[in-house]
Each structure stands twice: as structure tokens, then as C-alpha cells.
Amino acid sequence: MSSSSVLNSLVNLRKQNKKAFAVLIDPDNTDMDQIIETAQLCNDANVDYVFVGGSLMLSNHLDECIKTFKSKSSIPVILFPGSPSQVSKEADALLYLSLISGRNPELLIGAHVVSAPKIKASGLEIISTGYIVIDGGKPTTVSYMSHSAPIPFDKDDIAVCTAIAGEFLGKNVLYMDAGSGAINPISEKMIQKVSNQISIPLIVGGGISSPEKAIANCQAGADIIVVGNALEKNNHLIKVLAEAIHSC
Numbered sequence: 001m002s003s004s005s006v007l008n009s010l011v012n013l014r015k016q017n018k019k020a021f022a023v024l025i026d027p028d029n030t031d032m033d034q035i036i037e038t039a040q041l042c043n044d045a046n047v048d049y050v051f052v053g054g055s056l057m058l059s060n061h062l063d064e065c066i067k068t069f070k071s072k073s074s075i076p077v078i079l080f081p082g083s084p085s086q087v088s089k090e091a092d093a094l095l096y097l098s099l100i101s102g103r104n105p106e107l108l109i110g111a112h113v114v115s116a117p118k119i120k121a122s123g124l125e126i127i128s129t130g131y132i133v134i135d136g137g138k139p140t141t142v143s144y145m146s147h148s149a150p151i152p153f154d155k156d157d158i159a160v161c162t163a164i165a166g167e168f169l170g171k172n173v174l175y176m177d178a179g180s181g182a183i184n185p186i187s188e189k190m191i192q193k194v195s196n197q198i199s200i201p202l203i204v205g206g207g208i209s210s211p212e213k214a215i216a217n218c219q220a221g222a223d224i225i226v227v228g229n230a231l232e233k234n235n236h237l238i239k240v241l242a243e244a245i246h247s248c
């Protein structure tokens with residue numbers, strides 16, 4: 001893959017008003033047999049991207065997970081790291097997250113400085129990502145670990161201002177996340193208001209578990225829908241969600 005091919009594909013989605021589905025795999029919640037099954041289901045459903053990452057990464061098999069997935073599929077694998085240690089050369093790209101909804105300098109720039117040489121040496125395609133956490137109705141690991149409050153569920157204007165600032169700061173993409181297993185996924189109203197004010201790709205995730213919600217988010221202006229938790233409970237949702245998202 002060329003050095004910016006994943007980002008180009010994300011940008012083209014928005015230009016062409018196409019919608020993409022990203023399946024999130026948390027290495028802590030899976031084993032190699034499940035990865036192989038997931039890869040087959042993703043291939044059959046024409047899933048667009050696979051995100052790999054977790055908040056803690058207690059297991060030590062990140063490389064193995066990605067290698068196993070890639071041995072069965074050519075779908076691009078994008079790291080969605082919960083910490084700077086979650087880097088693997090086996091992936092195609094890395095979401096280089098800056099928690100712009102928070103006010104913890106470590107997650108805005110500090111951890112980036114410490115991990116920069118290792119990430120540069122990995123040769124991964126780096127996608128500068130403004131990470132915006134929205135209150136999903138229960139405390140998220142990221143909020144707890146980062147000592148940062150999420151943006152309140154109904155404060156659309158704060159989300160819009162944060163997104164505009166993220167684009168001005170030069171982020172390649174924005175990722176609005178209600179957190180894994182959110183009780184309340186991000187509202188369509190907030191997604192629409194944010195999407196109307198930005199020109200970079202908008203990734204949306206957290207608590208999405210039905211094709212209806214995925215479609216509503218796409219119609220509101222999300223470009224990429226990320227689902228993890230619901231698929232861990234029922235991986236046959238991969239096909240249902242992919243069809244829904246690709247029908248938009």
C-alpha cells in the first residue's frame with residue numbers, strides 16, 4: 001500500500017458521499033479462531049476497514065491478531081490504540097489520536113512526544129485523528145484513564161466547536177465516540193450539526209448495535225460507522241450492518 005492510501009480512501013468516501021463500515025476488534029476479547037471467523041464474515045460482507053485496539057490490552061497478542069486476520073483477508077487493518085504501546089508494524093495504518101474533547105495535556109501531546117520515535121520507525125501510515133468523546137450514559141474507560149470529562153450528550157454546540165477546532169488544528173479525520181458499549185449512542189442531531197461544519201471524514205462509534213441506528217447515523221453525516229461490542233455478542237450482525245451502511 002502507498003504511504004497515504006488509507007487516508008485517501010477515507011477522504012474519497014466523503015467526497016463521493018459513500019459510507020463505510022469498520023469492524024472493531026479488541027485483542028483482549030478475542031482469540032485466533034474467532035479472528036479467523038471474523039475475517040471470513042468481514043470478507044463475505046465487504047466490510048471496508050478493521051480497527052484493532054482496546055483500552056487496556058492486557059493480552060500480549062496484538063501482532064498475532066493482525067497477522068492472523070491479514071492471512072485471511074485483504075481488508076485494511078487500522079490501529080485504534082488505547083495507549084501508545086499499542087503499535088504493530090503488521091497493520092496498514094494508525095489512528096494517531098489526540099483527545100481533543102479532553103483537557104489532559106498528556107493525551108493532547110505528551111504521550112505523542114514519548115512515542116513519536118517508535119511510531120516513526122514502525123513505517124505505518126499515520127492518520128492524524130481528533131478524538132472526541134461524547135457522554136454515552138456510563139463512564140468510559142477513556143474518561144476514567146484520562147481524567148477527562150466527555151462532552152455532555154446534548155451539548156451539540158460544544159461538539160461542533162470542538163470539531164471545527166480539530167479541523168483547524170490540521171487533523172486528517174475526526175472520530176466521535178460514545179465509548180464501547182455506550183448505553184446512549186451519539187444522537188443524530190449532534191452528528192448532523194458536526195458533519196455540516198467540517199470537511200474532513202467523520203468516524204462515529206460507540207453503542208451502535210442496530211442497522212436502523214447505523215443508517216440514521218450515515219444519513220446524519222457520518223462517513224464511517226464503527227461497531228465492536230455488539231459484534232462480540234453476535235458476529236452475524238456484521239453482514240446486517242454492512243448491508244445497511246452500504247445501502248445509504
Ligand code: 1GP
Nearest residue numbers: 180181205206207228229
Ligand atoms: C468504541 O467506537 C468504538 O471505542 C465502538 O464502540 O464497541 O460500542 O461498538 P462499540
